[in-house]
Amino acid sequence: MQDEVGVKRKLGEIQDEVLYPGVNSVNTFNTKVFRLPTRTVNLELMLGLPSKEGLTISSEISILYRINPEQAPEILRQIGPNYEQSLILPVFRSASADVCARYFAKDMHSAQRSAIEQAIAARMMEVVEERGFVIESVLMKSISLPPGLARAIEMKLEAEQESQRMQFVLQQERQEADRRIIAAEADRQIVQIQAEGRRDAKLIDAGATAEATKIEAAGTQEANEMLSDSLDARVLEFLGIEAFRELAQSPNTKVVITDGEGMLLDTR
Template sequence: MTLAFLGFILVLLGLNAARLSPGLERLRGLLTLGGLGLLIAGLALSTVVQIGVGQVGVQTLFGKVEDRVLPPGLSVVNPLVDVTRFDTRTQNYTMSATHTEGQQAGDDAIRVLSADGLEVVIDLTVLYHVVPQQAPKILSTIGEDYQEKIVRAISRTRIRDNAVYYDAVALYSSRRDEFQTRILNAIEKDFQASGLKLDQLLIRNIQLPQSVKTSIESKISAEQDAQKMQFVLQKEKQEAERKRVEAQGIADYQRIVNTELSDKLLQYETIKANQAIATSPNAKVIIMGGGRGPVPQLLLADK
């Protein structure tokens, strides 16, 4: 519309050049033709609107929002309408205690009271997108700042409303998934009523009070010490059992030797040993008579 307005001004100057200045009268034709050209070009361009990828356009004519949604690409519109573009791709809104992570400067984490009266700090990321067909409704009822009015406000409110049903330790550990599912269902309904679609809800961090964290750490340390002691006791029991089995084996061996080893068996084993020596190529045998024992006396000597 800027070109059309400029062209209209030039046309007026050309038509009134003679009355305004004698010098302008010589440029009357040029001003008129140039003005007409800019006017036509401006009107032509203002009737064509380009919508980017992942966007939709909403038309407003004299304060009234049109129901027709402009899709991505080129569209022909009334040159008098204003077109507001909405991003329909997935967007994220993060509320975090870390100053550089969230959309808001500084600490923007959500502080809630649990069922046991403790303050819990929650970092949250909301993934959502604008429903294309609902863009005119969003513009007319909420405005372009729907992220602040809907996404931020509803998310913080629903988390506070539902956190009161859980103890602080349960939020941190055993019932964290249940809590996330519960607030997701609550936020999803509110988003749907406002023309938004909730894609995912991510609880990034839950920070407990320092006193509770110290108590949990002490409990975990005590459990680890107990498990370590159980391991040591089990190991000692296994070692004692091994020693008992070893002692029993030695006792059984001694009993067998004491009960079954006789003099005749000893004589037999001695004779076998002497025979082995006698047949050795490096020794000679001299049998000495006169011995009183059950085994003849042998004299061994090297060859």
């Protein structure tokens, strides 16, 4: 068959020749051919595994292995055709007991299971590889914990999930509190900015009013100075003549006092 190799036993002695799939000549009178599968073999069994706390954990195990075709004659010569019972199973029991005893029962029921499987396979390879076998993987397909322990693990997982849920809720509350603090600070800053804006506006208005008053006073003063400068002697003389004219037309008797040069000083 395509997934097998053959090994001759001639006159009771295992031959070194490996018969691969194809046409091979064999003298059936003095030669027997042993067939060994080269495909991956799935060896299944139920086994009690020890735990670190001293419990025995029932588990359904699959051991996936294959032989090295080139070492088929040596396998038959040293181990025999019943190599599963003679080698694979004893090595597995020893390796699994050694590895599982380092783990708690709950670890076999958690994410640690993969690490346990890999450790058992590696420990087996240390023994069987030189004998012509390759351990591809060890699979712990089911784990049966004692009822009390199973319930305790479930309660612990539920407590851990509840703790994680509460941590999430607390984190949400903290985020909401932080959001409210930030919003309150932003509102306070807005109010402060508005108050500062109104104060600055009042200061600007007051400054503008004072500046306008100052400018107006300066303008008035400048106008008066200009008017004073413009009132020369001829203007004053003209104004005096106009005043005499009005007095002359008045029907009342008036005493007119001048400065001797025609400038009106007083009337009585």
